[in-house]
Amino acid sequence: xxxxxxxxxxxxxxxxxxxxxxxxxxxxxxxxxxxxxxxxxxxxxxxxxxxxxxxxxxxxxxxxxxxxxxxxxxxxxxxxxxxxxxxxxxxxxxxxxxxxxxxxxxxxxxxxxxxxxxxxxxxxxxxxxxxxxxxxxxxxxxxxxxxxxxxxxxxxxxxxxxxxxxxxxxxxxxxxxxxxxxxxxxxxxxxxxxxxxxxxxxxxxxxxxxxxxxxxxxxxxxxxxxxxxxxxxxxxxxxxxxxxxxxxxxxxxxxxxxxxxxxxxxxxxxxxxxxxxxxxxxxxxxxxxxxxxxxxxxxxxxxxxxxxxxxxxxxx
Amino acid sequence: xxxxxxxxxxxxxxxxxxxxxxxxxxxxxxxxxxxxxxxxxxxxxxxxxxxxxxxxxxxxxxxxxxxxxxxxxxxxxxxxxxxxxxxxxxxxxxxxxxxxxxxxxxxxxxxxxxxxxxxxxxxxxxxxxxxxxxxxxxxxxxxxxxxxxxxxxxxxxxxxxxxxxxxxxxxxxxxxxxxxxxxxxxxxxxxxxxxxxxxxxxxxxxxxxxxxxxxxxxxxxxxxxxxxxxxxxxxxxxxxxxxxxxxxxxxxxxxxxxxxxxxxxxxxxxxxxxxxxxxxxxxxxxxxxxxxxxxxxxx
Numbered sequence: 001x002x003x004x005x006x007x008x009x010x011x012x013x014x015x016x017x018x019x020x021x022x023x024x025x026x027x028x029x030x031x032x033x034x035x036x037x038x039x040x041x042x043x044x045x046x047x048x049x050x051x052x053x054x055x056x057x058x059x060x061x062x063x064x065x066x067x068x069x070x071x072x073x074x075x076x077x078x079x080x081x082x083x084x085x086x087x088x089x090x091x092x093x094x095x096x097x098x099x100x101x102x103x104x105x106x107x108x109x110x111x112x113x114x115x116x117x118x119x120x121x122x123x124x125x126x127x128x129x130x131x132x133x134x135x136x137x138x139x140x141x142x143x144x145x146x147x148x149x150x151x152x153x154x155x156x157x158x159x160x161x162x163x164x165x166x167x168x169x170x171x172x173x174x175x176x177x178x179x180x181x182x183x184x185x186x187x188x189x190x191x192x193x194x195x196x197x198x199x200x201x202x203x204x205x206x207x208x209x210x211x212x213x214x215x216x217x218x219x220x221x222x223x224x225x226x227x228x229x230x231x232x233x234x235x236x237x238x239x240x241x242x243x244x245x246x247x248x249x250x251x252x253x254x255x256x257x258x259x260x261x262x263x264x265x266x267x268x269x270x271x272x273x274x275x276x277x278x279x280x281x282x283x284x285x286x287x288x289x290x291x292x293x294x295x296x297x298x299x300x301x302x303x304x305x306x307x308x309x310x311x312x313x314x315x316x
Numbered sequence: 317x318x319x320x321x322x323x324x325x326x327x328x329x330x331x332x333x334x335x336x337x338x339x340x341x342x343x344x345x346x347x348x349x350x351x352x353x354x355x356x357x358x359x360x361x362x363x364x365x366x367x368x369x370x371x372x373x374x375x376x377x378x379x380x381x382x383x384x385x386x387x388x389x390x391x392x393x394x395x396x397x398x399x400x401x402x403x404x405x406x407x408x409x410x411x412x413x414x415x416x417x418x419x420x421x422x423x424x425x426x427x428x429x430x431x432x433x434x435x436x437x438x439x440x441x442x443x444x445x446x447x448x449x450x451x452x453x454x455x456x457x458x459x460x461x462x463x464x465x466x467x468x469x470x471x472x473x474x475x476x477x478x479x480x481x482x483x484x485x486x487x488x489x490x491x492x493x494x495x496x497x498x499x500x501x502x503x504x505x506x507x508x509x510x511x512x513x514x515x516x517x518x519x520x521x522x523x524x525x526x527x528x529x530x531x532x533x534x535x536x537x538x539x540x541x542x543x544x545x546x547x548x549x550x551x552x553x554x555x556x557x558x559x560x561x562x563x564x565x566x567x568x569x570x571x572x573x574x575x576x577x578x579x580x581x582x583x584x585x586x587x588x589x590x591x592x593x594x595x596x597x598x599x600x601x602x603x604x605x606x607x608x609x610x611x612x613x614x615x
Contacts, residue, residue: 112605115361119598126595133591278440278444280433284429289413
């Protein structure tokens with residue numbers, strides 16, 4: 001896939017970045033910390049998305065479903081469970097939903113899969129809204145006791161680091177090879193003895209668990225949770241955009257794109273919200289048209305010229 | 317609103333209920349047909365389809381409130397403008413995409429992402445230019461009585477015109493040489509090219525016609541309902557449901573699926589609960605896609 005893989009270098013880089021991120025709350029202003037938090041959230045979301053969708057080329061639009069399930073779970077159990085347990089439960093529930101969803105749709109490829117995952121996300125959101133209105137008599141839930149902002153920050157940082165670490169480990173493992181084998185040619189992978197069904201389910205559940213954990217940890221940032229904010233489809237879309245623009249088949253592409261886009265989003269969204277969204281749309285179109293490998297492929301193409309083109313050919 | 321339960325409903329109330337479903341269904345069918353043309357013929361799953369409907373609606377609203385042009389006159393104008401826009405979009409995005417994609421599956425996945433980009437672009441463009449408020453104007457609001465039932469005049473007009481455009485498209489596809497070429501391309505892209513059908517001309521044209529139809533649908537909608545920049549997305553979902561019900565690529569199926577969905581929604585909302593509407597449509601959509609992925613009417 002991405003030519004040279006160097007897990008040791010990746011781990012060192014990750015450790016350096018993690019130390020830098022650890023130091024941010026100690027020195028920076030509140031605004032910068034919340035900016036960093038949003039960066040970390042999208043790093044975790046887009047890395048976990050690429051982990052499964054980038055290597056298998058199954059285009060999942062269900063990220064906001066998993067994020068929302070995590071957020072909602074945390075909102076429900078936070079008053080009776082310790083913080084870390086609430087986050088873990090959010091991740092677990094998201095993974096369980098992914099297993100059920102995956103069992104129903106993972107035999108479908110391409111557009112069918114994308115459209116169905118999107119439809120199911122919306123179905124979950126509408127079902128929850130209906131349930132809340134009909135049986136709980138409320139539309140949303142107020143979070144009474146929330147942990148300290150620094151606890152939230154370090155939790156999300158931990159999830160982001162774990163996610164990238166997971167991506168590094170998976171890329172080295174047989175499981176990761178099986179995933180990218182499915183992406184290259186699913187029938188061939190099956191013929192070569194890969195249990196594609198199990199591998200896909202496992203990968204999908206892993207992605208969901210990461211997104212669920214992020215959702216659970218971020219839920220406490222809004223003191224009031226309702227299905228529309230928790231299952232906001234924009235979170236899912238932006239995750240997919242970041243991963244694709246960064247280069248979903250690479251490890252660091254989504255990470256870098258997540259940082260760039262979160263900074264752009266947080267600074268532009270207040271002044272020029274529409275301009276930001278339009279730029280996002282335009283960039284997505286341009287990157288799909290002219291950089292099918294994402295921004296991460298740009299470096300190879302520019303520096304190495306010929307061999308970059310060959311690498312891209314191999315990926316196709 | 318009538319009381320739930322069928323026994324005490326008059327014939328007129330039933331007619332009103334079914335008709336209101338059919339009126340919504342007419343628009344659904346028109347939007348579905350446009351999307352079906354794009355997906356069935358070119359495998360472009362245009363998730364931004366509803367956004368172009370919204371553009372048609374705003375175009376009509378602007379022409380009517382600023383220049384005083386009759387919305388009726390804007391029907392062909394919306395079609396023409398959106399069709400032109402479609403030609404440009406196809407030229408700039410999808411033509412290049414088709415040329416650089418290795419196979420149809422890759423093209424489809426990349427096309428979907430481009431369409432997502434278009435959705436962001438167009439929707440935010442509209443809310444930037446026109447603001448997020450609800451807009452609308454009054455046009456032919458006086459009620460028309462049919463037997464024991466009453467209908468708003470503009471809604472009847474909307475239904476009539478939607479049906480007219482849908483049937484016109486189907487007639488063109490069925491009876492003209494152009495339509496024969498399009499149908500051949502849907503059946504077998506390679507075979508059609510082998511017998512000399514020019515995809516380089518037909519694809520942009522049909523993409524444009526698809527957008528033109530959604531422009532017409534938007535123009536019609538603005539006559540009877542209020543409009544916002546976010547109005548397109550539900551119609552995209554509806555169009556997806558419609559072509560899933562009718563089968564990808566089947567025009568008659570899309571028409572029947574659209575009308576059917578309108579009536580199902582109207583009946584479902586009347587007898588259960590209006591807040592179930594979205595839940596119902598998604599449940600129908602996922603159910604059909606999982607159980608009968610080739611459409612309800614597939615042989």
